[in-house]
Amino acid sequence: MNEAYISLGSNMGDKEEALRHAVALLNEHEGIRVLAVSSIYDTDPVGYEEQDVFLNIVVKIETTLAAQPLLEVCQKIEQELKRVRIIRWGPRTIDLDILLFNDEVIETDTLSVPHPRMHERAFVLVPLMELDKAIALPTTKRTISEHLQEIGDGGVRIYRSF
Numbered sequence: 001m002n003e004a005y006i007s008l009g010s011n012m013g014d015k016e017e018a019l020r021h022a023v024a025l026l027n028e029h030e031g032i033r034v035l036a037v038s039s040i041y042d043t044d045p046v047g048y049e050e051q052d053v054f055l056n057i058v059v060k061i062e063t064t065l066a067a068q069p070l071l072e073v074c075q076k077i078e079q080e081l082k083r084v085r086i087i088r089w090g091p092r093t094i095d096l097d098i099l100l101f102n103d104e105v106i107e108t109d110t111l112s113v114p115h116p117r118m119h120e121r122a123f124v125l126v127p128l129m130e131l132d133k134a135i136a137l138p139t140t141k142r143t144i145s146e147h148l149q150e151i152g153d154g155g156v157r158i159y160r161s162f
Protein backbone atom coordinates (compact mmCIF):
# COMPACT_ATOMS: atom_id res chain seq x y z
CA MET A 1 0.00 0.00 0.00
CA ASN A 2 1.33 3.45 -0.93
CA GLU A 3 0.75 6.69 0.94
CA ALA A 4 0.55 10.00 -0.91
CA TYR A 5 -0.36 13.66 -0.42
CA ILE A 6 -2.22 15.58 -3.11
CA SER A 7 -2.77 19.35 -3.34
CA LEU A 8 -6.06 20.60 -4.81
CA GLY A 9 -6.77 24.18 -5.86
CA SER A 10 -9.71 25.95 -7.50
CA ASN A 11 -10.22 29.58 -8.48
CA MET A 12 -13.22 29.65 -10.80
CA GLY A 13 -16.93 29.30 -10.21
CA ASP A 14 -18.12 27.33 -7.19
CA LYS A 15 -14.64 26.60 -5.86
CA GLU A 16 -15.73 24.75 -2.73
CA GLU A 17 -18.04 22.46 -4.71
CA ALA A 18 -15.20 21.71 -7.14
CA LEU A 19 -12.91 20.70 -4.25
CA ARG A 20 -15.59 18.51 -2.65
CA HIS A 21 -16.43 16.86 -5.96
CA ALA A 22 -12.76 16.13 -6.71
CA VAL A 23 -12.20 14.58 -3.24
CA ALA A 24 -15.33 12.43 -3.69
CA LEU A 25 -14.08 11.23 -7.09
CA LEU A 26 -10.66 10.35 -5.62
CA ASN A 27 -12.32 8.38 -2.83
CA GLU A 28 -14.66 6.59 -5.24
CA HIS A 29 -11.72 5.13 -7.16
CA GLU A 30 -11.32 1.49 -6.17
CA GLY A 31 -7.57 1.84 -5.70
CA ILE A 32 -7.68 4.99 -3.57
CA ARG A 33 -8.83 5.73 -0.03
CA VAL A 34 -8.85 9.29 1.29
CA LEU A 35 -7.46 9.15 4.84
CA ALA A 36 -7.50 12.84 5.80
CA VAL A 37 -8.49 16.21 4.35
CA SER A 38 -7.13 19.57 5.57
CA SER A 39 -9.29 22.61 6.24
CA ILE A 40 -10.15 24.68 3.19
CA TYR A 41 -7.83 27.70 2.81
CA ASP A 42 -8.36 31.02 1.08
CA THR A 43 -5.14 31.88 -0.75
CA ASP A 44 -3.92 34.75 -2.91
CA PRO A 45 -2.85 33.68 -6.40
CA VAL A 46 0.84 32.89 -6.70
CA GLY A 47 2.62 33.38 -10.02
CA TYR A 48 0.15 35.07 -12.34
CA GLU A 49 -1.57 37.48 -9.94
CA GLU A 50 -4.30 38.97 -12.15
CA GLN A 51 -6.79 36.26 -11.26
CA ASP A 52 -9.33 35.40 -8.58
CA VAL A 53 -8.30 34.09 -5.15
CA PHE A 54 -7.95 30.32 -4.77
CA LEU A 55 -9.39 27.82 -2.36
CA ASN A 56 -6.75 25.18 -1.57
CA ILE A 57 -6.71 21.91 0.37
CA VAL A 58 -4.32 18.98 0.81
CA VAL A 59 -5.51 15.38 1.12
CA LYS A 60 -3.68 12.33 2.41
CA ILE A 61 -4.50 9.08 0.62
CA GLU A 62 -3.53 5.44 0.63
CA THR A 63 -3.48 3.77 -2.73
CA THR A 64 -2.66 0.53 -4.48
CA LEU A 65 -1.80 2.56 -7.59
CA ALA A 66 1.76 3.38 -8.57
CA ALA A 67 2.61 7.06 -8.98
CA GLN A 68 2.10 7.32 -12.76
CA PRO A 69 -1.40 5.76 -12.76
CA LEU A 70 -2.27 8.00 -9.79
CA LEU A 71 -1.27 11.02 -11.90
CA GLU A 72 -3.54 9.75 -14.67
CA VAL A 73 -6.47 9.48 -12.23
CA CYS A 74 -5.79 13.07 -11.10
CA GLN A 75 -5.74 14.28 -14.70
CA LYS A 76 -8.97 12.44 -15.46
CA ILE A 77 -10.65 14.15 -12.50
CA GLU A 78 -9.42 17.54 -13.76
CA GLN A 79 -10.90 16.83 -17.19
CA GLU A 80 -14.14 15.46 -15.76
CA LEU A 81 -14.76 18.53 -13.58
CA LYS A 82 -13.87 20.96 -16.34
CA ARG A 83 -16.14 19.14 -18.80
CA VAL A 84 -19.14 18.96 -16.47
CA ARG A 85 -18.78 22.58 -15.37
CA ILE A 86 -18.47 23.98 -18.89
CA ILE A 87 -21.60 22.22 -20.02
CA ARG A 88 -23.78 22.94 -17.01
CA TRP A 89 -22.83 26.15 -15.28
CA GLY A 90 -20.02 27.79 -17.20
CA PRO A 91 -16.27 27.54 -16.78
CA ARG A 92 -14.86 26.00 -13.59
CA THR A 93 -11.47 24.65 -12.90
CA ILE A 94 -9.53 22.44 -10.54
CA ASP A 95 -5.88 21.47 -10.28
CA LEU A 96 -4.55 18.33 -8.63
CA ASP A 97 -0.82 18.01 -7.94
CA ILE A 98 0.89 15.00 -6.39
CA LEU A 99 3.07 16.43 -3.62
CA LEU A 100 4.61 13.32 -2.05
CA PHE A 101 4.48 9.61 -2.83
CA ASN A 102 5.82 7.49 0.04
CA ASP A 103 9.30 8.91 0.53
CA GLU A 104 10.16 8.42 -3.13
CA VAL A 105 11.97 10.77 -5.47
CA ILE A 106 10.50 10.41 -8.98
CA GLU A 107 11.76 12.22 -12.05
CA THR A 108 10.17 11.28 -15.38
CA ASP A 109 8.95 13.25 -18.43
CA THR A 110 5.48 13.50 -16.92
CA LEU A 111 6.04 13.39 -13.19
CA SER A 112 8.28 15.07 -10.61
CA VAL A 113 7.81 14.01 -6.99
CA PRO A 114 8.17 15.66 -4.55
CA HIS A 115 6.40 18.41 -6.49
CA PRO A 116 9.32 20.69 -7.41
CA ARG A 117 7.69 23.93 -6.20
CA MET A 118 5.87 22.65 -3.12
CA HIS A 119 8.43 23.84 -0.56
CA GLU A 120 8.13 27.45 -1.72
CA ARG A 121 4.31 27.57 -1.71
CA ALA A 122 2.48 28.55 1.47
CA PHE A 123 -0.82 27.42 -0.12
CA VAL A 124 0.64 23.88 -0.12
CA LEU A 125 2.69 23.92 3.10
CA VAL A 126 0.05 25.41 5.43
CA PRO A 127 -2.63 22.76 4.70
CA LEU A 128 -0.01 19.99 4.54
CA MET A 129 1.29 21.07 7.94
CA GLU A 130 -2.20 20.59 9.37
CA LEU A 131 -2.04 16.92 8.32
CA ASP A 132 1.59 16.18 9.16
CA LYS A 133 4.12 18.64 10.60
CA ALA A 134 6.96 16.20 10.96
CA ILE A 135 7.07 14.81 7.44
CA ALA A 136 10.37 15.59 5.68
CA LEU A 137 10.93 16.07 1.95
CA PRO A 138 13.17 13.30 0.61
CA THR A 139 14.89 15.90 -1.61
CA THR A 140 15.61 18.72 0.85
CA LYS A 141 15.65 16.49 3.98
CA ARG A 142 13.80 19.29 5.75
CA THR A 143 10.40 19.14 7.41
CA ILE A 144 7.25 20.93 6.30
CA SER A 145 7.41 23.17 9.36
CA GLU A 146 11.06 24.09 8.64
CA HIS A 147 10.17 25.07 5.07
CA LEU A 148 7.18 27.04 6.29
CA GLN A 149 9.29 28.94 8.82
CA GLU A 150 11.59 29.92 6.00
CA ILE A 151 8.93 31.28 3.61
CA GLY A 152 6.24 32.52 6.04
CA ASP A 153 2.52 31.78 5.81
CA GLY A 154 1.96 33.98 2.72
CA GLY A 155 -1.32 35.34 4.09
CA VAL A 156 -2.96 31.91 3.68
CA ARG A 157 -6.06 31.83 5.91
CA ILE A 158 -8.60 29.19 6.92
CA TYR A 159 -11.84 29.60 4.98
CA ARG A 160 -13.75 26.76 6.67
CA SER A 161 -13.40 23.11 7.66
CA PHE A 162 -13.85 20.56 4.90
Ligand SMILES: Nc1ncnc2c1ncn2[C@@H]1O[C@H](COP(=O)(O)OP(=O)(O)OP(=O)(O)O)[C@@H](O)[C@H]1O
Nearest residue numbers: 071095096097098099109110111112113114115117
Ligand atom coordinates in the same frame (compact mmCIF):
# COMPACT_ATOMS: atom_id res chain seq x y z
N1 LIG B 1 3.91 15.96 -9.02
C1 LIG B 1 3.13 16.27 -10.07
N2 LIG B 1 1.78 16.37 -9.94
C2 LIG B 1 1.01 16.71 -10.98
N3 LIG B 1 1.47 16.97 -12.23
C3 LIG B 1 2.81 16.87 -12.42
C4 LIG B 1 3.69 16.52 -11.36
N4 LIG B 1 4.96 16.51 -11.85
C5 LIG B 1 4.88 16.82 -13.14
N5 LIG B 1 3.61 17.04 -13.52
C6 LIG B 1 3.19 17.39 -14.87
O1 LIG B 1 2.75 18.72 -14.86
C7 LIG B 1 1.75 18.87 -15.82
C8 LIG B 1 0.69 19.83 -15.31
O2 LIG B 1 1.12 21.06 -15.55
P1 LIG B 1 0.15 22.28 -15.34
O3 LIG B 1 0.21 23.12 -16.54
O4 LIG B 1 -1.18 21.84 -14.79
O5 LIG B 1 0.95 22.97 -14.16
P2 LIG B 1 0.32 23.83 -13.06
O6 LIG B 1 -0.40 22.92 -12.09
O7 LIG B 1 -0.42 24.97 -13.68
O8 LIG B 1 1.61 24.43 -12.37
P3 LIG B 1 2.44 23.82 -11.21
O9 LIG B 1 3.02 22.54 -11.72
O10 LIG B 1 3.47 24.87 -10.94
O11 LIG B 1 1.50 23.61 -10.06
C9 LIG B 1 1.11 17.54 -16.04
O12 LIG B 1 0.95 17.32 -17.39
C10 LIG B 1 2.06 16.55 -15.40
O13 LIG B 1 2.56 15.64 -16.35
Ligand SMILES: Nc1nc2c(c(=O)[nH]1)N=C(CO)CN2
Nearest residue numbers: 009043044045046047054123
Ligand atom coordinates in the same frame (compact mmCIF):
# COMPACT_ATOMS: atom_id res chain seq x y z
N1 LIG C 1 -2.90 30.49 -4.31
C1 LIG C 1 -2.67 29.65 -5.31
N2 LIG C 1 -1.93 30.07 -6.35
C2 LIG C 1 -1.68 29.23 -7.37
C3 LIG C 1 -2.21 27.91 -7.38
C4 LIG C 1 -3.00 27.50 -6.27
O1 LIG C 1 -3.50 26.34 -6.21
N3 LIG C 1 -3.20 28.40 -5.26
N4 LIG C 1 -1.93 27.07 -8.40
C5 LIG C 1 -1.17 27.48 -9.41
C6 LIG C 1 -0.86 26.54 -10.50
O2 LIG C 1 -0.92 25.25 -10.13
C7 LIG C 1 -0.61 28.82 -9.49
N5 LIG C 1 -0.92 29.64 -8.39
